[in-house]
Amino acid sequence: QKEVEQNSGPLSVPEGAIASLNCTYSDRGSQSFFWYRQYSGKSPELIMSIYSNGDKEDGRFTAQLNKASQYVSLLIRDSQPSDSATYLCAVKEPRSNDYKLSFGAGTTVTVRA
Amino acid sequence: GAVVSQHPSWVICKSGTSVKIECRSLDFQATTMFWYRQFPKQSLMLMATSNEGSKATYEQGVEKDKFLINHASLTLSTLTVTSAHPEDSSFYICSARPGFGNQPQHFGDGTRLSIL
Numbered sequence: 001q002k003e004v005e006q007n008s009g010p011l012s013v014p015e016g017a018i019a020s021l022n023c024t025y026s027d028r029g030s031q032s033f034f035w036y037r038q039y040s041g042k043s044p045e046l047i048m049s050i051y052s053n054g055d056k057e058d059g060r061f062t063a064q065l066n067k068a069s070q071y072v073s074l075l076i077r078d079s080q081p082s083d084s085a086t087y088l089c090a091v092k093e094p095r096s097n098d099y100k101l102s103f104g105a106g107t108t109v110t111v112r113a
Numbered sequence: 114g115a116v117v118s119q120h121p122s123w124v125i126c127k128s129g130t131s132v133k134i135e136c137r138s139l140d141f142q143a144t145t146m147f148w149y150r151q152f153p154k155q156s157l158m159l160m161a162t163s164n165e166g167s168k169a170t171y172e173q174g175v176e177k178d179k180f181l182i183n184h185a186s187l188t189l190s191t192l193t194v195t196s197a198h199p200e201d202s203s204f205y206i207c208s209a210r211p212g213f214g215n216q217p218q219h220f221g222d223g224t225r226l227s228i229l
Contacts, residue, residue: 034217043119043206043223044157051215088156090218098145098162098170099210101218105156 003027004091006104014112019076021107023089026070032092033065033072034101039085048074079111116140117209119221126197127229133193134224136207142187144212148180151204151223163190187212197228 006023013019021035032051036044050056050063050072062075072091076083089104116139124132136146145164149157161169161182169182179201181193190209194201204225208218 032215032217036220043220046217046219049215049217098164099216099218100147100159100162103157 003093003102004089004104006087006089006107008105009107010110011107012110012112013079015079015081017079019079019083019109019111021074021076021087021089021109023072023074023091023104024070025072025089025091025102027091027094028067028070029094030067030070030091031094033063034090034092035061035063035074036088036090036103037085038088038106044088076109079109081111081113084109084111115211115216115219117143117207117219117221119207119224121224122222123225123227125227125229128198129196130228131193131195132197132226133191134205134207134226136190136192136209136221138188138209138219141209141211143190143209144187146184146190146207146209147218148182148190148192149206149208151206157206160192194226197226199228202226202228 035048038044048063050065056063060077064073086106086108088106090101093100118137120135148160160175161171163169163184171177184190206223208220210218
């Protein structure tokens with residue numbers, strides 16, 4: 001079983017709709033979770049971090065964490081063509097003193113104008 | 114804040130050449146830096162973790178003599194691909210994080226390496 005799994009996509013949504021991205025992780029001791037956005041040919045860019053159960057909102061992005069279910073999600077509201085990218089879920093390895101991250105394979109989102 | 118600069122952006126060179134890539138944290142001190150490689154349509158693959166003033170920790174399957182990492186200061190780490198061959202062509206990305214609290218990794222812009 002992979003440490004971090006994401007819905008494989010690609011995910012195609014119409015402009016203005018909500019894009020929902022899911023991520024599960026295998027290590028119950030994980031405490032820190034991140035969503036990165038990666039445009040084609042570019043490096044990842046941090047868009048959200050979440051550490052506590054519940055929702056965290058930042059602009060059009062909402063991250064949701066449920067540690068009991070080992071599940072973290074990202075919602076993109078009012079999706080725009082500029083949101084078209086690959087979204088990477090990352091989980092800090094709980095026993096890493098160096099703050100190593102385990103990454104999911106990514107979900108590619110395409111927002112249709 | 115938390116800006117990471119990576120240089121060069123693109124490198125094209127002949128087989129057998131050694132290539133050095135620099136990663137700098139511009140507005141914070143990075144106790145730890147990470148080096149990743151990414152092939153087309155694939156996710157990030159961690160190559161090594163670099164701590165200032167000590168030897169890098171390489172992931173399984175990554176040749177430490179092939180990929181030399183130096184982290185001589187709190188703001189600079191370098192990756193040298195020695196005697197590069199076409200199969201080393203890839204997108205190399207560094208990341209860094211401030212050495213305190215729950216700070217996430219911040220990525221440089223990456224270096225696209227093409228070996229002819």
